[in-house]
Amino acid sequence: MDPMAAIKQTFFQECDEQLAELESGLIKIDEGDRDPETVNAVFRAVHSIKGGASAFGFEDLVEFVHVFETTLDLLRSNRIEATQQVAACFLRSSDILADLVAGAREGTAVNTDEVTAAKAELQALCQQAGGEGDGDGFGTSEESFTDLAFQPISISIDSIFGELEEIEQQTYHYIIKFKPRPALYAKGNESLLLLRELGALGSLRVECNTDEAPFLDDLDPEGAYFSWTAYLETKDDAKASIQSVFEFVEFDCDLSIAEADDASFDPPPAVEAEPAVVHEVEAFLAAAPELALAPEPAPSQPQVASEQKKAEAPSGQPQATIRVDLERVDRLINLVGELVINQAVLSQRVTEAGLSRASSVMMALDELEQLTRDIQDSVMAIRAQPVKPIFQRMSRVVREVAAITKKSVRLVTEGETTEVDKTVVERLTDPLTHMIRNAVDHGIESAERRIAAGKPEEGTLKLTATHRSGRVVIEVSDDGAGIDRQRVRQIAVNKRLIASDAQLTDDEIDNLIFAPGFSTTETASAISGRGVGMDVVKRAVQALGGRISISSRPGQGSTFSMSLPLTLAVLDGMVVTISDQTFVIPLTAIVETMQPKKESVHLIGSGTRLIRSRDAFIPLIDVGAVLHSRPSLADPTTQVALLAESESGGRCALLVDEIQGQRQVVIKSLEANYGRVFGIAAGTILGDGRVALIIDVDGIINSLRVETEAAENLNIAAE
Amino acid sequence: MTKTILTVDDSRTMREMLRIALADAGFNVVQAEDGIHGLEVLENVSPDAIITDINMPRMDGFGFIESVRGHETHRALPILVLTTESDDQKKDRARRAGATGWIVKPFNPTKLVDAIRRVTA
Numbered sequence: 105m106d107p108m109a110a111i112k113q114t115f116f117q118e119c120d121e122q123l124a125e126l127e128s129g130l131i132k133i134d135e136g137d138r139d140p141e142t143v144n145a146v147f148r149a150v151h152s153i154k155g156g157a158s159a160f161g162f163e164d165l166v167e168f169v170h171v172f173e174t175t176l177d178l179l180r181s182n183r184i185e186a187t188q189q190v191a192a193c194f195l196r197s198s199d200i201l202a203d204l205v206a207g208a209r210e211g212t213a214v215n216t217d218e219v220t221a222a223k224a225e226l227q228a229l230c231q232q233a234g235g236e237g238d239g240d241g242f243g244t245s246e247e248s249f250t251d252l253a254f255q256p257i258s259i260s261i262d263s264i265f266g267e268l269e270e271i272e273q274q275t276y277h278y279i280i281k282f283k284p285r286p287a288l289y290a291k292g293n294e295s296l297l298l299l300r301e302l303g304a305l306g307s308l309r310v311e312c313n314t315d316e317a318p319f320l321d322d323l324d325p326e327g328a329y330f331s332w333t334a335y336l337e338t339k340d341d342a343k344a345s346i347q348s349v350f351e352f353v354e355f356d357c358d359l360s361i362a363e364a365d366d367a368s369f370d371p372p373p374a375v376e377a378e379p380a381v382v383h384e385v386e387a388f389l390a391a392a393p394e395l396a397l398a399p400e401p402a403p404s405q406p407q408v409a410s411e412q413k414k415a416e417a418p419s420g421q422p423q424a425t426i427r428v429d430l431e432r433v434d435r436l437i438n439l440v441g442e443l444v445i446n447q448a449v450l451s452q453r454v455t456e457a458g459l460s461r462a463s464s465v466m467m468a469l470d471e472l473e474q475l476t477r478d479i480q481d482s483v484m485a486i487r488a489q490p491v492k493p494i495f496q497r498m499s500r501v502v503r504e505v506a507a508i509t510k511k512s513v514r515l516v517t518e519g520e521t522t523e524v525d526k527t528v529v530e531r532l533t534d535p536l537t538h539m540i541r542n543a544v545d546h547g548i549e550s551a552e553r554r555i556a557a558g559k560p561e562e563g564t565l566k567l568t569a570t571h572r573s574g575r576v577v578i579e580v581s582d583d584g585a586g587i588d589r590q591r592v593r594q595i596a597v598n599k600r601l602i603a604s605d606a607q608l609t610d611d612e613i614d615n616l617i618f619a620p621g622f623s624t625t626e627t628a629s630a631i632s633g634r635g636v637g638m639d640v641v642k643r644a645v646q647a648l649g650g651r652i653s654i655s656s657r658p659g660q661g662s663t664f665s666m667s668l669p670l671t672l673a674v675l676d677g678m679v680v681t682i683s684d685q686t687f688v689i690p691l692t693a694i695v696e697t698m699q700p701k702k703e704s705v706h707l708i709g710s711g712t713r714l715i716r717s718r719d720a721f722i723p724l725i726d727v728g729a730v731l732h733s734r735p736s737l738a739d740p741t742t743q744v745a746l747l748a749e750s751e752s753g754g755r756c757a758l759l760v761d762e763i764q765g766q767r768q769v770v771i772k773s774l775e776a777n778y779g780r781v782f783g784i785a786a787g788t789i790l791g792d793g794r795v796a797l798i799i800d801v802d803g804i805i806n807s808l809r810v811e812t813e814a815a816e817n818l819n820i821a822a823e
Numbered sequence: 824m825t826k827t828i829l830t831v832d833d834s835r836t837m838r839e840m841l842r843i844a845l846a847d848a849g850f851n852v853v854q855a856e857d858g859i860h861g862l863e864v865l866e867n868v869s870p871d872a873i874i875t876d877i878n879m880p881r882m883d884g885f886g887f888i889e890s891v892r893g894h895e896t897h898r899a900l901p902i903l904v905l906t907t908e909s910d911d912q913k914k915d916r917a918r919r920a921g922a923t924g925w926i927v928k929p930f931n932p933t934k935l936v937d938a939i940r941r942v943t944a
Contacts, residue, residue, distance in 0.1 A: 110839070111836060111840055114835050117835075118834060118835050144880075145880065147878065148879070152836075152837075155876075155928050155929075156836040156837065159840060159929040159930075161929075292902060292942065293901070293924075297942065297943075352923060352924035352941070355918060356918075
C-alpha cells in the first residue's frame with residue numbers, strides 16, 4: 105500500500121479512538137467532573153485530530169476542529185466555566201466532528217448547516233469568554249501558518265535564472281551583526297549552523313570578533329564570548345530570509361540586520377582564496393578548537409522547573425497492546441476449533457476401546473480436555489471486544505433523539521467493559537440504535553406528562569451489559585410510561601396479527617411489538633419511523649444467535665433484554681437424526697418440539713402438508729425429503745416435529761426422525777471448504793469424528809415460501 | 824554518518840508521518856509516545872536531534888524539553904517542537920522551556936528536513 109494511504113488509515117483509526125476519548129471526557133465533564141486532566145485529555149483528543157487533518161488537507165475538518173480547539177482551550181484555562189450547557193454544546197460539537205471525520209473518510213458531504221450552527225455556537229461561547237476566539241481570531245490561523253513556514257532558499261532559483269539576472273544585475277547588500285548569549289547555546293542552537301544558513305543565501309564574508317574572549321582561567325565553558333559581523337551579498341531582497349535564519353534564536357542574541365548601499369558595504373578580504381564561507385568559518389574554528397566547539401549549554405533554569413511539575417500528572421501506564429491482522433486470529437480460532445473436535449474424537453475412541461475411567465490414559469485425557477477448553481476460551485477472548493465503543497455511540501443517539509423530541513434524557517451505562525465477539529459488537533450497533541431511539545421516542549414521556557406523573561423531568565435510560573451463564577445480556581431500560589397494552593392489543597387486532605377475542609397474557613401482549621408487520625405506522629415519527637419495527641431488531645438479534653424479550657410495568661418503564669452468544673464460532677444446536685444421517689439444527693431457531701398426531705396433519709394440494717399447532721396451521725416440512733436424503737415423504741406420526749422460526753419471523757415445523765440431544769458445536773464453514781449446499785448453513789464435526797451438517801432453517805423456510813407463491817401463481821394462471 | 828532522530832508524539836498518525844518522512848530523507852528514526860517514554864528511550868539511545876509534540880499525556884512537550892535540558896549528557900541536544908499553534912505565546916513558552924526551534928504542523932518532508940538541517944551539524 106502507498107505509505108500515505110496507510111497513514112491515512114492510521115489517522116482515521118486514531119480519529120475514532122480520539123472521538124471516543126473526547127466523548128467520554130465530555131460526558132464526565134457533563135456529569136460534573138472537574139479534574140483538569142479530563143479537560144486536558146479532551147483537548148488533546150481534538151488537538152490530535154487537528155494535527156492529522158491538516159496534514160492530509162481536510163480543510164473543512166481543520167476549520168471546524170480549530171474553532172473547537174480554541175474554545176476548549178478557553179475551558180482548559182478556566183475562562184469558560186464547565187456548566188451543563190457548555191458541556192452539551194461541546195457534546196453537540198463532538199457529534200459534528202464525528203460527522204466531519206466520517207465525511208473526510210468516505211469523501212461524502214456533511215450537512216454544512218449543522219456544521220455552521222455548531223461553529224457559531226462555539227464562537228458564541230468564545231465571545232462570552234471574551235477570549236482570543238473573538239471573530240477574527242479564528243481567521244488568522246491559516247495566514248499565520250504560512251507566515252511561519254520557512255522561507256525558501258533562493259540559490260537554486262538563481263542558478264536557473266542566471267542569464268536573466270545578468271541583464272539586470274542588481275545586488276543587495278546586508279550587514280548582519282550577531283552576538284549570541286549563553287542561552288542560545290543552552291537551547292542547543294549553534295552559531296556555526298546559523299552562519300552556514302546565512303551562507304546559503306548568497307555570497308558571504310564573516311568577521312569574528314574575539315575581543316571579549318577572556319583568558320582561559322576566567323573562561324566560563326558555558327559562556328558566549330564571540331560575536332560576528334556578516335557581510336552578505338544577494339541577488340534578491342533577502343531581508344525576510346535572513347530574519348528567518350535567526351527565527352529560532354532572535355531572543356537569545358543581539359542581532360542587527362542592516363541593508364547597506366554599495367559604498368558602505370565593505371566586506372573583509374577573504375582569508376583564503378576559497379570563497380565558501382563555511383570553509384572560512386571552519387578554518388577559523390580549526391585555529392581555536394577548544395573555544396569554538398559548541399560550548400556546553402548552561403544548566404536549566406530552576407524557575408521553569410517548578411512550573412512544569414504539574415504537567416506531569418501520572419495517568420497510569422498505558423496497556424501494552426499489539427495490532428494483529430484479524431485473519432490471523434480467525435485462523436488461530438479455526439485451528440483451535442479443530443483441536444477441540446480432535447480432542448473429542450480422541451476421547452470417544454478411548455472410551456470405545458474400553459479403558460476404565462480411572463486408567464491413566466483417561467486421566468491424562470481429562471487434563472487434555474481441560475486444557476483444550478482453556479485454550480479455546482483464551483483464543484475466543486482475542487476476538488472479544490468491550491462493548492464500550494458502541495455504548496458510547498448510543499449516548500449520541502440519545503442526545504439526537506432527545507433534541508428532536510424535545511425531551512430531557514440522561515443515558516446511564518453500566519458494564520461497558522463487558523466483552524463480546526468483535527462481529528457481535530459490530531452487528532449490534534443497528535439493533536441497539538433502534539432500541540434506544542424507540543425508548544427515547546416512545547418509552548420516555550414528555551416533560552409535562554412526567555411531572556404530572558410525579559417523576560423527575562429528566563428521563564433516565566439505562567444501558568447495561570453483563571455476562572450471564574456463558575452469554576452476554578444487554579439491557580435497555582427506560583423509566584417511561586411502559587407499554588400501553590390496550591393500544592398494542594388494538595393495533596395487533598387491527599393489523600390482523602391476533603384474533604379480536606384472543607386471550608393473551610400481559611407478557612404475550614408486550615411481545616407483540618416484535619411481531620412482523622406490527623411496526624406501528626400510527627406512532628411512526630421522524631425518529632423511529634424509518635420503516636423498521638421491532639421485528640427488524642428481533643431478526644438482527646436472532647441472526648447473531650441471540651434472543652430478545654421485553655418486560656414492562658405500566659407507569660414505571662420497559663426493559664428490553666437481549667441475550668447474545670459470546671462468540672459466533674460455536675453454536676448451541678439440537679442434534680437430530682434424519683434417515684440415518686446426523687444433522688444439527690441451531691437451537692435459537694427452535695421454538696418447541698411436538699409429536700405430530702394423525703388428526704393434526706392436513707394435506708393440501710399436491711404434497712403440501714400443514715400441521716395444526718395452537719389454533720394455527722403451520723407448513724410441515726419433511727427435512728429428509730427437502731434435502732433428498734430419502735426418496736419419499738415420511739409418515740409424520742412416526743416422526744418428531746420441531747417448530748422452528750426463521751429470522752424473518754416465518755414459521756414451519758421441521759420433521760425429523762429422532763432427537764439425539766443438545767450440544768455445543770464448532771461451526772465449520774462449508775462454503776470455504778466445499779461449496780454452497782441448499783438447506784445447509786455450515787458443517788461441524790461431532791465427537792465420534794463424523795461430519796454433521798448444520799441445517800439452514802431460514803433457507804428452507806424461505807424456499808418454501810417461494811414454492812408456495814409459485815404454486816399460487818400457477819393456480820391463478822390456471823383459473 | 825547517518826543521523827538519528829528521536830520523535831516524541833502521542834498521535835500514531837503523526838509518528839507514522841514523521842517516521843516515513845525522516846526515513847525517506849535518510850535519517851535513522853527512534854520513536855516515543857510521550858515525554859516519559861521519550862526519557863526512557865534516551866537512556867539507551869543518543870540521537871542527533873529530537874522532534875517533540877507539545878500536547879501529550881503523562882508528560883507534555885514542555886516537561887520533556889526541560890527534563891532533557893536538565894540531563895547530564897543530553898542537555899545540548901537540538902530539540903525541535905512540533906506545533907500546530909501559530910500564536911507566539913506557545914512558541915515563546917517552548918523557547919523558554921529550552922526548545923531549539925520549531926516546526927509548524929502541517930509539515931511537509933522538505934520543511935522537516937530543512938528544520939533539522941538548521942539545528943544539526
